[in-house]
Amino acid sequence: MPTPQMLTSRPELQGSKEPVEGTRRASSGKASSTHREDARPGLGTFRRAFSRVGQRASGRASEEDPGLLRRSSRFLFRSLRRPLDGSPAADHCQGAAVTGASHCPEVPSGVVDGVSQQLSPKKGPKGLEPEAGQSVADLITERQLLAAFKQLQHLETQLVEEKASHTFEQDPTGFARRAMDVCLHYDGLGAEIGTIVRETLGPGGVDPTALAELAHVVRAEEQVHPGSPADGDFLRTPRHWRQQWENAVRRSAQERVRQVGVREASEVAEGASDLARLLAELGSLVRRDLQKVQLEVQPVYMAAGFPAWETYRRAYHDAVAQRLQELAQEARGCERLYTLLDWAANVYGSPDFLGAPDLTLSTEPLPPLLAPDLWAQLESDYTSFLETKISGCFDGILQLEQSLWATAEAPEVLQGRFHTQLSTDVHMLVAEHAKAAGAISAELEATTLRICARELGLFLCRFEKAFLESEAVTEPHLGANINACEELRTSLLARYPGAFSELEKPLAAATCIFQKRLLQGLQRDMQETLQEAHRYVVREYMAQALRPRERFRGVERRIGSQKMGLEAQAISDTFQGLGSEAAWLDQAIPCVADILGETRKDDIQRHLEVLIQNYPDVRRDHVLAILALRRLGRHRNQRLLQRTQDLLRAAVKAGAAGASGGHVLFEEIEVPASVDMLLACI
Numbered sequence: 290m291p292t293p294q295m296l297t298s299r300p301e302l303q304g305s306k307e308p309v310e311g312t313r314r315a316s317s318g319k320a321s322s323t324h325r326e327d328a329r330p331g332l333g334t335f336r337r338a339f340s341r342v343g344q345r346a347s348g349r350a351s352e353e354d355p356g357l358l359r360r361s362s363r364f365l366f367r368s369l370r371r372p373l374d375g376s377p378a379a380d381h382c383q384g385a386a387v388t389g390a391s392h393c394p395e396v397p398s399g400v401v402d403g404v405s406q407q408l409s410p411k412k413g414p415k416g417l418e419p420e421a422g423q424s425v426a427d428l429i430t431e432r433q434l435l436a437a438f439k440q441l442q443h444l445e446t447q448l449v450e451e452k453a454s455h456t457f458e459q460d461p462t463g464f465a466r467r468a469m470d471v472c473l474h475y476d477g478l479g480a481e482i483g484t485i486v487r488e489t490l491g492p493g494g495v496d497p498t499a500l501a502e503l504a505h506v507v508r509a510e511e512q513v514h515p516g517s518p519a520d521g522d523f524l525r526t527p528r529h530w531r532q533q534w535e536n537a538v539r540r541s542a543q544e545r546v547r548q549v550g551v552r553e554a555s556e557v558a559e560g561a562s563d564l565a566r567l568l569a570e571l572g573s574l575v576r577r578d579l580q581k582v583q584l585e586v587q588p589v590y591m592a593a594g595f596p597a598w599e600t601y602r603r604a605y606h607d608a609v610a611q612r613l614q615e616l617a618q619e620a621r622g623c624e625r626l627y628t629l630l631d632w633a634a635n636v637y638g639s640p641d642f643l644g645a646p647d648l649t650l651s652t653e654p655l656p657p658l659l660a661p662d663l664w665a666q667l668e669s670d671y672t673s674f675l676e677t678k679i680s681g682c683f684d685g686i687l688q689l690e691q692s693l694w695a696t697a698e699a700p701e702v703l704q705g706r707f708h709t710q711l712s713t714d715v716h717m718l719v720a721e722h723a724k725a726a727g728a729i730s731a732e733l734e735a736t737t738l739r740i741c742a743r744e745l746g747l748f749l750c751r752f753e754k755a756f757l758e759s760e761a762v763t764e765p766h767l768g769a770n771i772n773a774c775e776e777l778r779t780s781l782l783a784r785y786p787g788a789f790s791e792l793e794k795p796l797a798a799a800t801c802i803f804q805k806r807l808l809q810g811l812q813r814d815m816q817e818t819l820q821e822a823h824r825y826v827v828r829e830y831m832a833q834a835l836r837p838r839e840r841f842r843g844v845e846r847r848i849g850s851q852k853m854g855l856e857a858q859a860i861s862d863t864f865q866g867l868g869s870e871a872a873w874l875d876q877a878i879p880c881v882a883d884i885l886g887e888t889r890k891d892d893i894q895r896h897l898e899v900l901i902q903n904y905p906d907v908r909r910d911h912v913l914a915i916l917a918l919r920r921l922g923r924h925r926n927q928r929l930l931q932r933t934q935d936l937l938r939a940a941v942k943a944g945a946a947g948a949s950g951g952h953v954l955f956e957e958i959e960v961p962a963s964v965d966m967l968l969a970c971i
Contacts, residue, residue, distance in 0.1 A: 425437045425440050425441055425474045426474065426477065428440070429474070429477055429478050429481050432481065432485070432496075432498075432499045432502055433502065434478060434481065434482070434499075434502040434503060434505070434506040435502055435505050435506050435509060437474075437478055437506075438478060438506045438509055438510060439509075441471060441474055441475060441478070442513055444467075444471055445471055445524050445525065448464070448467055448468065448471060448524060449522060449524055449525060451464075452464060452522075468523075468524060471524065472524075475528055478506070478530075479528060479530055479533050482503055482506075482507070482530055482533060482534055482537065483533060483534075483536075483537040483540075485499050485500070485503050486503075486534060486537035486538055486541055487537065487540070487541050487544075489541070489586060490541060490545065490578050490581060490582070490586075497585075497589045500586060500589040500590060501589055501592065501593050503534070503595075504589070504590050504593030504594070504595035505593050505595075506530070507530045507531050507534060507595060508593070508594060508595060510527075510528050510530050511527070511530075511531065514526065514527040514528060515527070534600075535600050535604075538597075538600050538601055538604045539604040539607065539608070541604070542578075542601070542604035542605045542607070542608040543604075543607075543608045543611070545574060545578065545608075546571065546574065546575070546605070546608040546609060546611075546612050547608075547612065549567065549570050549571045549574055549612075550566075550567035550570055550571070564616065564620065564625050564628050564629065565628050565632075567616075568616075568628065568629070568632045568636070571609065571612065572632070572636055572637065572642070575605050575609060575637075576642065576643055576644055578601075578605065579601065579602065579605060579643055580643055580644065582597065582598065582601045583598060583643070586601070587601075602655075603655065606655050606656075606658070609637065609658065610656075610657075610658050610659065613629065613633060613658060613659055614659065614660075614663065616629060617629060617659065617663060617667055620667075622674060623671060623674035623675055623677075623678050626667055626670055626671040626674065627671055627725065627729075629667065630664075630667055630668070630671060630729045630733075631725075631728065631729060633658050633659055634728065634729045634730065635728055635729070637658060638658070668729075668730070668732070668733050668736070671733070672733070672736050672737070672740065675722070675737060675740055676740050676744070679718070679722065679740055679741060679744045680744050680747075682718050683718075683744055683745070683747075683748040683751075686711065686714045686715065686718070686748070687748065687751060687752055687755060689710070689714070690709070690710075690711060690752070690755075690756075691755060691759070693709075694756070694759050694760070694761035694766070697760075697761070699763075699765040699766075700765050700766060700768075700769040706768070706772050707765050707766075707768040707769035707772060708769055708772065709766075709769040709770065709772075709773050711752075711769075711770070711773040712772075712773040712776040712777055712780075715745065715777060715781075716777075716780065716781070718741070719738070719741045719745075719781065719785070722737050722740075722741060723737055723738055723741070723785070725737075735788070738785055738787075738788035738789070739788055741788070742785075742788050742789050742791065742792055745777075745789075745792060746791070746792055746795050749792075749795050749796065749799050750795075752799075753799050753802060753803075756770065757802075757806070762806060762810075763810075764807060764810055764811070767803050767804075767806055767807040767810070768807065770799075770803050771800055771803045771804055771807065774796050774799050774800040774803065775796075775800060777792075777796055778792075778793060778796040778797060778800070815868070816868055816869070816870060819864065819867055819868055819869045820869050820870065820871040822864070822869075823860075823864040823869045823871045823874055824871060824874055824954065826860055826864075827860065827874045827877055827878065827954065828954055828957055828958060830856070830860070830878060831877055831878065831881065831954070831955070831958055832958045832959070834853065834878070834881060835881075835911070835914040835915065835918075835958065835960055836914075836960070836961065837918065842920070846885055846886060846918075846919070847886050847888075849882075849885060849886070850882045850883070850885040850886025851882075851886065853878055853879075853881065853882035853885065854878075854879055854882045856878070857875070857877075857878035857879050857882065860878070861874075861875045873903070873952050874954065876899070876900075876903050876904075877900075877903070877904060877954060880896055880899055880900040880903070881900070881915060881918075883896045884896045884897065884900075884915055884918070884919070885918050885919065890921060890925060893919070893921070893929060894929055894932055894933075897912065897915075897929065897933050897936075898933070898936060900915075901933065901936045901937065901940050902936070902940075904952070904954055904955055905940040905941075906940070906952075906953055906954060906955045906956035907937070907940060907955045908937065908955065908956075909930070909937055910960045911955050911958065911960060912929075912930065912933055912937070913930070913960075914960040916929060916930075
């Protein structure tokens with residue numbers, strides 16, 4: 290940047306009457322007026338000079354604040370319209386005007402340089418020359434801020450004294466030029482403060498000496514200008530550099546936070562991994578910057594009596610909050626919403642976020658990182674997506690169980706009990722989501738548990754229906770499902786008593802249904818076993834009856850017939866009492882007993898027909914064995930056998946066609962050949 294002439298060597302800052310170049314060019318050639326205009330430049334002269342300076346420096350000044358020079362000139366010109374007589378009204382207006390200029394944002398040193406060269410002649414009083422031979426602008430450029438401020442404060446005091454002595458009563462533009470020069474250099478110094486702040490956390494950093502100079506000059510200005518003067522003198526109004534420094538810290542934090550993940554911003558909505566990576570980079574930046582502030586920047590400021598940690602901490606907190614609000618507008622899906630909530634609650638909010646035990650982010654309460662209404666909306670959106678996700682997880686568990694049923698494999702046995710993964714899968718699902726939600730907030734955990742309980746209740750209905758309609762309804766699978774429901778009922782209610790209390794009845798009902806089906810299966814198996822026992826008793830009884838040791842005669846035959854009837858009734862009553870449904874066995878023994886005890890021999894044929902009709906598996910050998918129990922004579926036996934031949938052939942055909950209904954009794958009774966049977970045949 291061009292080096293301006295030294296402020297202390299400028300005659301206009303001392304009330305000199307030497308004309309400036311612009312005044313000479315503006316002269317109309319009238320000799321009588323030349324000396325007058327040279328001695329006291331007019332308002333138009335100052336405007337033209339300021340316009341040239343403004344055009345020269347506009348390119349650099351616009352980067353900081355395009356309206357700075359416009360506001361400064363407007364306020365100063367407004368003050369020039371009033372007499373500089375030191376009256377309260379005039380001083381108040383001037384103070385109000387230039388105060389606005391002094392509060393302007395950062396001004397590049399080029400603006401100060403240009404104005405100094407345009408408005409300053411080459412020479413000045415020797416008593417105000419800088420000790421090191423440097424101008425204020427040079428000192429600002431070399432960041433000797435305290436030395437520059439001392440010179441400006443000296444010039445300000447001198448200018449105020451000259452104004453009070455009415456030195457500028459006949460030369461208001463001269464006062465305006467010198468006042469503007471002082472104000473612009475003050476603004477240039479304030480702009481340099483902002484530049485130092487912006488470079489502090491940059492790649493190159495800032496020399497600690499410059500930070501110390503910044504802290505000292507801010508405190509020195511506050512001591513020199515503790516408050517607005519009573520007479521409204523604008524030159525002695527506070528410059529508010531501490532506020533400018535705080536604003537610069539906030540802008541620096543916002544710029545650095547906004548640069549994170551700029552290229553990936555359009556991809557954030559595509560996956561939770563992209564958002565997680567962006568948040569990791571954001572956390573790394575904030576952690577690195579604040580660690581540097583705490584370990585390098587803060588000690589320098591503190592040594593100068595200028596605490597900086599709280600300002601940086603709040604600035605980065607606000608910048609991160611603003612960035613998260615932007616990301617929250619783009620976050621969609623359960624995983625991305627959870628990633629955002631988890632980072633805000635558990636990463637940024639962690640006590641060891643800064644990576645060192647002696648560094649803490651929150652020494653004083655900070656506002657919430659996300660506004661309460663936005664946080665509530667994010668949790669609401671997350672739970673909406675979570676309902677769909679948990680329902681899908683239960684569908685996956687059901688599909689896994691169905692695939693196991695299709696393999697027709699029996700469930701494994703653990704500690705003597707049939708076991709299925711159903712209970713384990715449900716426990717893991719609930720515990721995983723409850724833990725994740727609890728890491729964010731207790732309210733979200735409670736909401737998640739309610740969702741899990743509701744979806745588990747719906748799952749039980751689907752699971753019960755699918756299982757009972759499958760081909761896996763066997764004793765092992767029923768036992769495994771009963772054990773699973775009992776485990777869920779006891780463990781879930783014990784671990785989450787409030788959330789799953791409503792599931793006790795559905796789980797108990799499902800257990801009861803499975804138990805009933807198991808008992809029905811066991812009962813069916815037991816009835817089949819009982820019927821087989823019933824058939825075995827009748828079969829063995831008939832086998833013994835058809836192989837007597839001797840034939841019955843007369844009264845013995847009738848007594849035997851009666852005894853067989855009573856025993857047949859006793860066998861039938863016993864097995865029916867036990868639950869046997871084999872009523873088809875009840876006629877076998879009574880038919881043989883009737884043949885044995887029949888007194889009318891012609892009715893024996895009728896009893897044989899009933900026996901063969903009821904038991905199609907009766908064969909000729911069985912008929913011969915039954916007839917051998919009686920002494921009917923050869924001819925009668927032959928007639929009975931001849932009459933039963935047609936029934937026996939029909940019975941054989943009926944057995945072949947399956948008309949017997951699977952009832953087998955006489956087929957399994959072996960009748961050995963005996964003399965009586967041979968005689969019955971003869």
